[in-house]
Amino acid sequence: MDRIRIVGGNELHGVIPISGAKNAALPLMIASLLTDDTLTLENVPHLADVEQLIRILGNHGVDISVNGRRERQGESYARTIHFTCRNIVDTTAPYELVSKMRASFWVIGPLLAREGKARVSLPGGCAIGTRPVDLFIEGLQALSANIEIDSGYVNATAPAGGLIGARYTFPKVSVGATHVLMMAATLANGTTVLGNAAREPEVVDLANCLNAMGAKITGQGTATITIEGVRSLSGARHRVLPDRIETGTYAMAVAMTGGDVILEDTDMALLDTALEAIRRAGAEITPTNSGIRVVRNGAGIKPVDIVTDPFPGFPTDLQAQFMGLMTKSNGVSHITETIFENRFMHVQELARLGAKISLSGQTAKIEGVSRLKGAPVMATDLRASVSLVIAGLAAEGETMVSRVYHLDRGFERLEEKLTRCGAHVERVSD
Ligand SMILES: CC(=O)N[C@H]1[C@@H](OP(=O)(O)OP(=O)(O)OC[C@H]2O[C@@H](n3ccc(=O)[nH]c3=O)[C@H](O)[C@@H]2O)O[C@H](CO)[C@@H](O)[C@@H]1O
């Protein structure tokens, strides 16, 4: 199994290209199930989750080619991928495939909308909380779907004439349930109004792509999304938006090590709240023509308190990385996690590097230390694993991160991007 070896102590200087967003690419790929025409996605990152979803979509009958070639034949960076689903050949998404990745559950929306039925295994994904699917079920029921749960599967059927548009207000903001309801409602009869919808940029990206396919969606990016159902959707060409979590992660890495880096092909507006926190920690952040410049010279890292929240709040997917940064602040900071009830597994691993962190309920208290010391650590989930990389970059000596398959779910060519900026990071294959 691969491990990542880091020798800490180097500043970062150079340019880091930001990839397309995993969390936008996945729902966009799933949207290809809604049409018998070709959906072409540009800037698709090469990640384990994308490969896994390619397998799942193939099982439903989606024909997939990369840059005009068949999948797995070559180039693997910022790919353009064509998805064509002339016919859905199977409306079951089996446990063996879905259990590996939570977002694969989202096929339930398009399958139900296009074929009138879906049988989808309850999902897996990062072990960061219980992550139920009650909101998906309630929302689809509001569109008149009949839903039963049996032997670990969700069996959904639409009325004979198809799903029926309705008003549904989410009792809690859910990115995934917003994606699914939006996709399902595009082909429903009549109009759907989603209240308390997620406002994340990835939801907006999906809505924009669906509109390019002929859907009639308005209000994306606000808490109320209106979807007027249409009879069918066509193909489209769409560019996946930049990964704001990858952007924030590298910005925090520079704030941690010191240095001067341009994050290319990204956009400050995607992560205002996180960038503001990094600024308060002592980094200078400015826009450039193609992205963002992050600089930290001399001065130490200041302690900053944050609370995670749905967009536009501080993203939970950057919480672990920010904690990594705060381990070396020159004071005491507090981080409160409000989205997932079990997203502090990085705490004990950061402690192996010498971090001083205590937990009280959903709040972590971080007492900054002047030095971290390299150690063997274990990745426990996707964002936790990269928080260990950030800490390792500033630790003295060698940090060896095991279980990097978590990292490979969401960070494209991490070791290459960091090495080019002067870090000592390498992948070790046993
Ligand atoms: C592939 C993808 O895009 N994943 C992101 C997505 O996950 P995901 O879409 O799974 O996260 P949600 O926004 O749905 O989850 C938010 C909260 O709602 C709860 N909930 C959700 C659905 C439901 O039916 N019932 C329920 O109680 C969850 O347990 C969690 O506590 O948004 C999360 C929150 O920004 C991010 O951390 C994930 O990286």
Ligand SMILES: C=C(OP(=O)(O)O)C(=O)O
């Ligand atoms: C939690 C994440 O992913 P998933 O929802 O697929 O588990 C993430 O991207 O940080």
